Amino acid sequence: MKLQFTKMQGLGNDFMVIDGVNQQVRLSTSTIRQLGDRYFGIGFDQLLLVEPASRADIDFSYRIFNNDGGEVEQCGNGARCFARFVHDKGLSLKKEIAVETARGVIYPRLEDDGNVSVNMGVPQFAPQEIPFIADSDLIIHPLDIDGVSFAISVVSMGNPHAVQVVADVDVAPVASIGPKIETHPRFPAKVNAGFMQIISRDEIRLRVFERAAGETLACGTGACAAVVAGIRRGLLNPRVRVHTHGGELTIAWAGGSAAVWMTGPAVSVFDGTINLQGEEYAA
Numbered sequence: 001m002k003l004q005f006t007k008m009q010g011l012g013n014d015f016m017v018i019d020g021v022n023q024q025v026r027l028s029t030s031t032i033r034q035l036g037d038r039y040f041g042i043g044f045d046q047l048l049l050v051e052p053a054s055r056a057d058i059d060f061s062y063r064i065f066n067n068d069g070g071e072v073e074q075c076g077n078g079a080r081c082f083a084r085f086v087h088d089k090g091l092s093l094k095k096e097i098a099v100e101t102a103r104g105v106i107y108p109r110l111e112d113d114g115n116v117s118v119n120m121g122v123p124q125f126a127p128q129e130i131p132f133i134a135d136s137d138l139i140i141h142p143l144d145i146d147g148v149s150f151a152i153s154v155v156s157m158g159n160p161h162a163v164q165v166v167a168d169v170d171v172a173p174v175a176s177i178g179p180k181i182e183t184h185p186r187f188p189a190k191v192n193a194g195f196m197q198i199i200s201r202d203e204i205r206l207r208v209f210e211r212a213a214g215e216t217l218a219c220g221t222g223a224c225a226a227v228v229a230g231i232r233r234g235l236l237n238p239r240v241r242v243h244t245h246g247g248e249l250t251i252a253w254a255g256g257s258a259a260v261w262m263t264g265p266a267v268s269v270f271d272g273t274i275n276l277q278g279e280e281y282a283a
C-alpha cells in the first residue's frame, strides 16, 4: 500500500506529516521508529497525523509521535506545520482552526504575513499536572543530579517541561545534563529539558533537549514553557522573542489563566510516497 506524506519544518524542528483524513493509516511503533531514522528512513523529529475530529465543534484531531515511536501530548512547531498542511492540502479553507490534541484543544491561525500563530492553551504548574514528584507547588524547584542541585521550573504545555536559566546557552551542558533531567526519577513520564539564557526582559536564547528526540533545532512548547517560567520568575515581560538554533519565535503570555500564544514560521519541504507492507497500511 502507498502512503503519501509531506516533509515539513518549523524552525528546523522537522516533521513527517500524514493526511489521515483521506488515507486510512495504521503505523506500528517500530515502523514510526524506522521512518524517523535519518539514515535508513525519511528522518524527522516528530511524525504528525491529521485525523478527523471526534466532535462537531472541532476541525481536526492532531496526533504526535516522537521519532522513537512514542505518542505524546503536544508539539508547538508541529501545530504551526499542521495548520499550514491542512490549508495547503485543501483539507480546510479556514484561516483559523480548532484542533483537538491528547491534552486539550489548540487554535492555530494562518497570518497574512505567512507566519502561523497558535493559541497553545493555559500553562499548568501543579506537580501532578506535569507530572513531577514534589511536596509543594514552587516556582523554582531544586533538582539533584549527581550531587549537584539545579534550579528548575516545571511547566506543562500539555507536555512536560523543566526549564533552567543558564548564563550562556552556547556552553550550557545540554548534551550531558539534558538526558539526566529527561530521565530523572522525579519525572515519571520523562520531561523536555530547556536551557534558557536571558538577553533582556524581551528576548531570550533557548536550547531544548527534547524527550525521546534529543536536542532539536527548536522546540515550540519548550519556547512557551521557557517564557512562562521566565515571566513567573519575574525575569521577562509578557511578550518575548525567543532565539533558537533554527530561528526565531514570538511567545506571549499575560499570566494567570491566560492562554500562551506562539507565532512563527511553518514550511513545506517536499511531498513523498512510501510503500508499506504487512499490517501497516494507508488506503
Ligand SMILES: N[C@@H](CCC[C@H](N)C(=O)O)C(=O)O
Pocket (backbone or CB within 6 Å): 013, 045, 046, 066, 072, 073, 074, 075, 076, 077, 078, 159, 160, 192, 210, 211, 212, 213, 216, 218, 219, 220, 221, 222
Ligand atoms: N518539538 C516539539 C515537542 C515534541 C514533543 C516532545 N519531544 C515531547 O516528548 O513532549 C515542539 O515544538 O513543541
